[in-house]
Amino acid sequence: MVLLADVFSKVYHKHLRALLTPHIEAYMLSTMCGGFQRRGTDFASLYLSAFYGYAWVNGKNYAVLFLDVSAAFESLQRVFAFEGVVTDSQAQSIFMQCNMPASVWPDFVDALREPEAFRASGVPSILSKIVGVAHGSTWYSIEGLSEFVLAEKGSKPADPLGDIIFAFLIAKVLSFAKHKFVQNVFVCTTIKTEPTSSIFGEFGEQSIDLFCANYVDDNEFPLLGESAGEVVSLVAALAGSILGSFAAHLM
Numbered sequence: 001m002v003l004l005a006d007v008f009s010k011v012y013h014k015h016l017r018a019l020l021t022p023h024i025e026a027y028m029l030s031t032m033c034g035g036f037q038r039r040g041t042d043f044a045s046l047y048l049s050a051f052y053g054y055a056w057v058n059g060k061n062y063a064v065l066f067l068d069v070s071a072a073f074e075s076l077q078r079v080f081a082f083e084g085v086v087t088d089s090q091a092q093s094i095f096m097q098c099n100m101p102a103s104v105w106p107d108f109v110d111a112l113r114e115p116e117a118f119r120a121s122g123v124p125s126i127l128s129k130i131v132g133v134a135h136g137s138t139w140y141s142i143e144g145l146s147e148f149v150l151a152e153k154g155s156k157p158a159d160p161l162g163d164i165i166f167a168f169l170i171a172k173v174l175s176f177a178k179h180k181f182v183q184n185v186f187v188c189t190t191i192k193t194e195p196t197s198s199i200f201g202e203f204g205e206q207s208i209d210l211f212c213a214n215y216v217d218d219n220e221f222p223l224l225g226e227s228a229g230e231v232v233s234l235v236a237a238l239a240g241s242i243l244g245s246f247a248a249h250l251m
Contacts, residue, residue, distance in 0.1 A: 013134065014160040019127055024164055027121035028171045034216045035163060044220070047213040051222045061231045065221040065238055072217035073166055074154045075251045078135060080111065081155075081169045082118040082128045098250045107248035111176060117168035134161065163216065169249070170214065177245035178211050181238060 025037050031047055033039035048064065055062040069075070079086055079094065086094070095108055114120070118128040138156065139148045155165040195204050213220045221238055225231035 010160060016127070016131060016134065017160045017164050020123065020131070020164055023121045023123045024167050024171070027117070028167060029174055029212065029214065031210060031212060032167070032171060032214045034167070034214070036167065041215055044213040044215050047210060048220060048222065051210055055224055060224045061226065061228050063223050063231045063235050065223070065235055065242070067219045067221070067242060069217035069246070069251060073156070073162055076155050076166055076169055077153050077250045078132070080116055080172060080249050081165055082116055082132050086112070094250070100247060100250060104247045107244055108250065111248040114176070117172040120172065121168065131161065131165070166216065170217070173245055173249050173251070174212055174214065176248065177242050180245055181241040
């Protein structure tokens, strides 16, 4: 699907994107890549390389769970990004339209109770409302179709706001998943480095939480364990937390 918009609209949306960028860069996980804070795919590759090296040096068993969000931009529920509180009847209507199993409903309610991504990241209320209006009454058509379809969810592919809106939501979902995983008494993989010096300068002791290396809708989750059996158990627990968290946000 290709967005058709006049030049004025795209310039206006580009300005809104510039206002949102500082907020997403402060809100996103430290291991999220993809157009922000100058982190490209090479950063995600380096995260995994560091993880593999750490596992090998310390004699640990490890696994990496790869997950891709299907129909990423199209499946985005705007209520979790910038539209704020919904009524009970609206929540039920949104949930029913997504054909999710009834077992997802409690997690969906929990996700709705949390601040939407814009509010959680400190986006001013007026800017959130402006972006919401920019996504109102969006529609599309297909060649040969005599009617237009009103789109009540999703961000806009090819629009300057498309990827940044999705980045806000994926940061929210991954934070929700991380909390859910740790809440179940599992520990995320943390890599620590000793103080060192290099041609780039002196570096003190550092640590990085490798819960997830993300690039837009592609996600990799590294896990360490003392034994292969422990790693298998962690993969099952993590997969449940991740899939449950995405389902809670109707993705």
